[in-house]
Amino acid sequence: MSYTTHPEVKPEVTGFFDEATNTISYVVKDPASNSVAIVDSVMDIDYAAGRISYHAADELIGFVKGNGYKLEWLIETHVHADHLSAAPYIQSKLGGKLGIGRNITVVQETFGKVFNEGTEFQRDGSQFDRLFDDGDTYKIGELECLAIHTPGHTPACMTHVMGDAAFVGDTLFMPDGGSARADFPGGDAGVLYDSIQKVLALPDETRLFMCHDYGPNGREIKWETTVAEEKAHNIHVGGGKTKEEFVKFRTERDAQLDMPRLIIPSLQVNMRAGELPPKDDDGKTFLKVPINAL
16 A cells, blocks of 8 residues: 655654653644644553552643643554553543554454453444554644554554654664564564565655664663664664564564563553453452463
8 A cells, every 4th residue: 555644744743751661652743733642641550559640641731731732632553562551541631532553453352362351341442532444544633644554563553654753653663672572462573574664665754753762772762763764774674684584583582572561451451442440349440460371
């Protein structure tokens, strides 16, 4: 599929780094209005204590309110396995529509089984306001945005192109960080390589914004690069590396990785669009720990 982009339009992008999860959330502003989107918000969790809080989300809310912006979209690039989404909390304070890739249904079906969810857990994506298909467009004010299906890390991964800015989720990291793992249920290294090529086919000057950065080799945290930089210098796919080379490396590398620290709470919450599991008869909320299932 060929995609129509608008690299002449340059939205204002403000990143917010969450140190606890190495996640970057973004407020993206339409240059022609006060309309904004929030991409990949974070809900705080003290996992050991079982406590949820909203410090990171409140920072985003304060920024939007303080600047007199209107929130139109809450975008999830994918079902995150390393942090919890704060989208419903932000939506309750600021409004806006919540969107994710249509293959959220695949993720819900997979992890609905892993976590032994009952029939009350809907596996049709109805927890979200919009399910994006490959090539779908939507608007933030006057800014036309494009959703590109970029699976491989998860089946539901999407890259969102907003003017000259693209939000790649976990499809790519900074050039010295490479790419995301592809060994989660539904992941596929070969599919991830093909998805990365979709991103690298965007105009060279396209600004790419990462969902995570870990400061490889002790460098300072960064989250913005360009298509040209990734094509030339990405340590996993840059410089013309072949699909076969990538799949071999990615498969061997993934076999050495531990599960993310927050994968169990993250998946249970994020497959519900950021909502906690329903309360029991005593009004208490619990997360499940599946044994030998991940």
